[in-house]
Amino acid sequence: MREEASEMSEDEEAGGAKERWAPDLGGGGEGGGSAVPFSDRVLEIVLENVLQFLTSRRDRNAASLVCRSWYRAEAQTRRDLFIGNCYAVAPRRATERFRGVRSIVLKGKPRFADFSLVPYGWGAHFSSWLFAMAPVYPWLERICLKRMTIADDDLSRIAHSFPLFKDLTLICCDGFSTVGLAIIADKCRHLRVLDLIEDYLEDEDDDEVVDWISRFPETTTSLESLVFDCVAGAFNFEALEALVARSPGLRRLRVNHHVTLEQLRRLMARAPQLTHLGTGAFRSGSVGAEAELDLTSSFAASKSLVCLSGFREVEPEYLPAIYLVCANLTSLNFSFANLTAEELKPVIQHCRNLRTFWVLDTVGDEGLLAVSQACRDLRELRVFPLDATEDSEGSVSDIGLQAISEGCRKLQSILYFCQQMTNAAVIAMSKNCPDLVVFRLCIMGRHRPDRITGEPMDEGFGAIVMNCKKLTRLSVSGLLTDKALAYIGKYGKLVRTLSVAFAGNSDLGLRYVLEGCSGLQKLEIRDSPFSDSALLCGVHHYYNMRFLWMNSCKLSMRGCKDVAERLPNLIVEVITDGTTNDAEEVERLYMYRSLEGPRNDAPPFVKIL
Amino acid sequence: MEQGFRKGQGKCPQLLDLIRNHGDWRGKEKRVVKNGVEVEEEEEEEEEEEEEEKLELRLGPPGKEEYWVAERKEKREEPSLLSLSKVAKSNGSIPCFGSKRGFLQDFQQQQQQQQSHERKGSGPPTAHASASASGKAAGANNSSQRRTAAAPIVGWPPVRSFRKNLASTSKPCVESQNRRSENESEKKGLFVKINMDGIPIGRKVDLKAYDSYEKLSQAVDELFRDLLAAQSDPLATGTAEVKEKQVITGLLDGSGEYTLVYEDEEGDRMLVGDVPWNMFVSTVKRLRVLRTSDLSASFLRKVSRKRAANEC
Numbered sequence: 001m002r003e004e005a006s007e008m009s010e011d012e013e014a015g016g017a018k019e020r021w022a023p024d025l026g027g028g029g030e031g032g033g034s035a036v037p038f039s040d041r042v043l044e045i046v047l048e049n050v051l052q053f054l055t056s057r058r059d060r061n062a063a064s065l066v067c068r069s070w071y072r073a074e075a076q077t078r079r080d081l082f083i084g085n086c087y088a089v090a091p092r093r094a095t096e097r098f099r100g101v102r103s104i105v106l107k108g109k110p111r112f113a114d115f116s117l118v119p120y121g122w123g124a125h126f127s128s129w130l131f132a133m134a135p136v137y138p139w140l141e142r143i144c145l146k147r148m149t150i151a152d153d154d155l156s157r158i159a160h161s162f163p164l165f166k167d168l169t170l171i172c173c174d175g176f177s178t179v180g181l182a183i184i185a186d187k188c189r190h191l192r193v194l195d196l197i198e199d200y201l202e203d204e205d206d207d208e209v210v211d212w213i214s215r216f217p218e219t220t221t222s223l224e225s226l227v228f229d230c231v232a233g234a235f236n237f238e239a240l241e242a243l244v245a246r247s248p249g250l251r252r253l254r255v256n257h258h259v260t261l262e263q264l265r266r267l268m269a270r271a272p273q274l275t276h277l278g279t280g281a282f283r284s285g286s287v288g289a290e291a292e293l294d295l296t297s298s299f300a301a302s303k304s305l306v307c308l309s310g311f312r313e314v315e316p317e318y319l320p321a322i323y324l325v326c327a328n329l330t331s332l333n334f335s336f337a338n339l340t341a342e343e344l345k346p347v348i349q350h351c352r353n354l355r356t357f358w359v360l361d362t363v364g365d366e367g368l369l370a371v372s373q374a375c376r377d378l379r380e381l382r383v384f385p386l387d388a389t390e391d392s393e394g395s396v397s398d399i400g401l402q403a404i405s406e407g408c409r410k411l412q413s414i415l416y417f418c419q420q421m422t423n424a425a426v427i428a429m430s431k432n433c434p435d436l437v438v439f440r441l442c443i444m445g446r447h448r449p450d451r452i453t454g455e456p457m458d459e460g461f462g463a464i465v466m467n468c469k470k471l472t473r474l475s476v477s478g479l480l481t482d483k484a485l486a487y488i489g490k491y492g493k494l495v496r497t498l499s500v501a502f503a504g505n506s507d508l509g510l511r512y513v514l515e516g517c518s519g520l521q522k523l524e525i526r527d528s529p530f531s532d533s534a535l536l537c538g539v540h541h542y543y544n545m546r547f548l549w550m551n552s553c554k555l556s557m558r559g560c561k562d563v564a565e566r567l568p569n570l571i572v573e574v575i576t577d578g579t580t581n582d583a584e585e586v587e588r589l590y591m592y593r594s595l596e597g598p599r600n601d602a603p604p605f606v607k608i609l
Numbered sequence: 610m611e612q613g614f615r616k617g618q619g620k621c622p623q624l625l626d627l628i629r630n631h632g633d634w635r636g637k638e639k640r641v642v643k644n645g646v647e648v649e650e651e652e653e654e655e656e657e658e659e660e661e662e663k664l665e666l667r668l669g670p671p672g673k674e675e676y677w678v679a680e681r682k683e684k685r686e687e688p689s690l691l692s693l694s695k696v697a698k699s700n701g702s703i704p705c706f707g708s709k710r711g712f713l714q715d716f717q718q719q720q721q722q723q724q725s726h727e728r729k730g731s732g733p734p735t736a737h738a739s740a741s742a743s744g745k746a747a748g749a750n751n752s753s754q755r756r757t758a759a760a761p762i763v764g765w766p767p768v769r770s771f772r773k774n775l776a777s778t779s780k781p782c783v784e785s786q787n788r789r790s791e792n793e794s795e796k797k798g799l800f801v802k803i804n805m806d807g808i809p810i811g812r813k814v815d816l817k818a819y820d821s822y823e824k825l826s827q828a829v830d831e832l833f834r835d836l837l838a839a840q841s842d843p844l845a846t847g848t849a850e851v852k853e854k855q856v857i858t859g860l861l862d863g864s865g866e867y868t869l870v871y872e873d874e875e876g877d878r879m880l881v882g883d884v885p886w887n888m889f890v891s892t893v894k895r896l897r898v899l900r901t902s903d904l905s906a907s908f909l910r911k912v913s914r915k916r917a918a919n920e921c
Contacts, residue, residue: 198769
């Protein structure tokens with residue numbers, strides 16, 4: 001999982017202001033040398049030496065606002081650049097202000113792009129950033145992208161432009177293929193991290209797929225992390241085995257589903273020092289039972305394992321082999337493993353120190369009961385649906401949630417897909433788990449009320465915002481009236497990210513949220529009856545937000561134009577998908593603040609007002 | 610068959626109840642007046658009333674009954690559990706069931722829709738199925754008909770595309786399956802659904818795994834014991850020691866708190882244990898574990914009479 005790249009999800013960090021909304025003081029680059037008196041320059045150098053101990057971007061943003069001198073010093077010493085919305089600022093502006101950047105994090109498309117709501121080709125191309133950075137950041141070591149489009153050409157350019165390049169992390173990105181990966185493997189001789197997480201590689205025909213694993217240099221590598229479970233293509237296993245053997249620093253390895261248990265055993269033998277292991281298919285590739293014995297000894301030898309994932313085609317008879325490491329595991333990802341509760345329970349019962357658990361809803365309420373009894377230290381739980389459709393059977397319910405709330409009191413983050421829920425269970429969780437920072441409940445049937453009382457789910461979510469004082473991220477579902485949103489507006493002062501779907505009765509609902517949630521930064525709404533007048537209620541706040549997304553609501557062009565006119569630095573994008581004939585109707589709205597004005601790479605289906 | 614219909618059985622009952630409500634309204638109304646408070650108890654009483662309602666004499670022309678029922682339905686939807694009408698009424702702009710058109714015509718349409726919903730097993734209909742459809746009064750007919758089609762919504766539920774179709778991709782690959790079927794004899798399990806009163810999630814049992822009623826009863830006990838304990842005493846999960854879980858006994862003879870019944874191909878409910886095991890396995894379609902107290906006395910009497918007849 002992504003505990004390592006915690007900056008990707010800002011739920012843990014308080015505040016989280018990125019490139020702060022501040023007037024451009026200029027003088028960042030050019031005011032460096034000649035214009036400043038010598039004595040001041042000495043002070044600045046002292047300041048720079050002090051400021052380099054500041055790592056938190058929030059602190060740095062604050063420091064940069066003190067005065068021009070501090071602004072310059074901070075700009076010189078910022079090593080880690082975080083851009084929460086790649087269109088909020090132009091690459092050139094960023095590279096001109098910050099001259100000494102070693103690591104850059106860029107986020108692109110809105111999150112609803114993951115659910116096919118943003119048409120292909122919308123934007124978030126990395127190439128424009130790369131063109132700006134390549135000449136001025138020769139010491140760049142790390143690139144981390146989320147929901148951006150990066151082409152093979154870009155990967156090639158990275159490999160050739162940054163001789164010290166160490167870390168490439170791509171999360172939910174698209175646009176590249178094994179061709180680009182081969183170039184990275186070949187040319188980046190100091191590569192330490194190559195993490196490909198939930199990316200969508202370009203489709204390649206069988207004969208086009210490049211065996212990129214074989215392209216790593218023959219010498220000892222400095223690889224510490226190699227994650228490629230999302231890369232569907234086959235590769236030369238012997239090459240991987242040899243690569244692992246000559247990478248003594250390797251700590252994290254997550255392989256794709258082509259790797260069988262026999263192969264996994266060989267990998268583990270080469271790298272007993274692994275801490276994070278993605279197990280691939282977790283099925284035997286051959287006939288016969290001798291694989292089982294050896295597997296147990298493999299896990300026995302891997303004394304450092306704290307995180308297991310994979311299990312893509314799991315054969316349950318081999319699961320007992322992992323019991324030996326379960327006691328040390330802090331993180332277990334079974335979210336691709338189609339296992340029954342009976343098969344999961346023995347594993348769960350061994351995992352006494354688990355902090356993060358991802359699983360499919362096949363675990364069932366009784367499996368969650370086992371979790372609540374065994375995993376007392378659990379901080380994060382995610383229950384995904386095996387059958388992600390509205391009218392599927394659903395194997396977990398309010399009973400499982402209630403059990404978890406009673407056993408796992410230290411819970412901080414939960415994502416729970418179910419078909420049935422009650423207010424009582426949600427209220428119980430709000431009281432039993434006061435440390436909740438992230439609460440995401442997805443009742444898959446739209447507008448579904450409390451299973452027992454038949455009432456809306458207003459009271460449950462109301463209790464969450466009331467009782468969970470640290471809550472910063474909330475996703476709501478089920479039958480919800482304006483009352484639920486009123487609760488959120490009234491009590492959810494720390495909420496930064498809010499996802500609303502099929503909720504509310506009237507404009508009041510959105511108004512409560514926009515007027516009440518003073519800390520709101522990211523708001524995603526779909527299929528809710530909010531119209532232009534509700535949209536206007538947020539005009540006082542939109543500059544403080546990273547973005548607002550609304551689809552299938554009741555917005556019209558006139559209302560959106562109105563907002564655009566009132567807020568000149570807000571980019572109002574109307575995305576059409578060709579289904580509506582009414583030109584006045586706004587099907588998808590994406591609004592975000594920007595220093596640059598409308599972007600010049602918008603495709604034809606995007607209209608910027 | 611008359612069985613108490615548990616209130617807590619999930620979303621489907623609300624739709625099913627409306628369909629079965631043809632003759633129930635008079636009886637239900639009486640009950641509401643009697644009890645005063647229990648509007649929510651409607652579902653339970655209706656089931657039991659159904660049998661008696663059919664025999665009652667009524668005044669008025671035959672067709673009038675449906676008209677009257679539809680009217681009641683309108684009123685009923687005020688506190689109803691149907692989420693659509695709730696949203697619709699406060700919103701005002703979205704047409705709800707039965708407004709503006711003739712009651713009879715609308716009721717029939719509604720009935721058809723709900724029946725097709727029941728068949729399709731889809732969730733409560735939503736007016737927001739497509740933004741362009743909702744809010745247009747002219748499309749009132751269209752939107753309610755669109756609901757019967759139960760169009761899949763883009764991006765809902767919100768899971769990323771590689772998490773879809775997990776049921777098919779995460780199974781062991783074909784080669785290993787073939788290998789296994791060579792090693793073991795061709796055994797196709799006979800899985801039937803089993804639901805227990807008060808527990809929202811049903812389970813599945815493989816009847817081929819058992820050869821007698823006793824074994825089945827034992828399996829059912831083991832299956833639901835944990836869940837039952839968790840539900841009846843939530844505090845049990847908090848303790849480190851394993852709580853003494855109550856064994857579920859007497860499923861077959863009516864002596865326990867719960868009784869095992871099954872539904873055959875015709876949908877009739879029968880007590881488990883009457884017929885020889887093999888015959889049972891060939892006709893059973895679904896199992897239920899119901900509270901013995903909910904089974905009506907007449908049902909149990911009829912069954913025990915049949916039993917006695919078989920034993921003689």
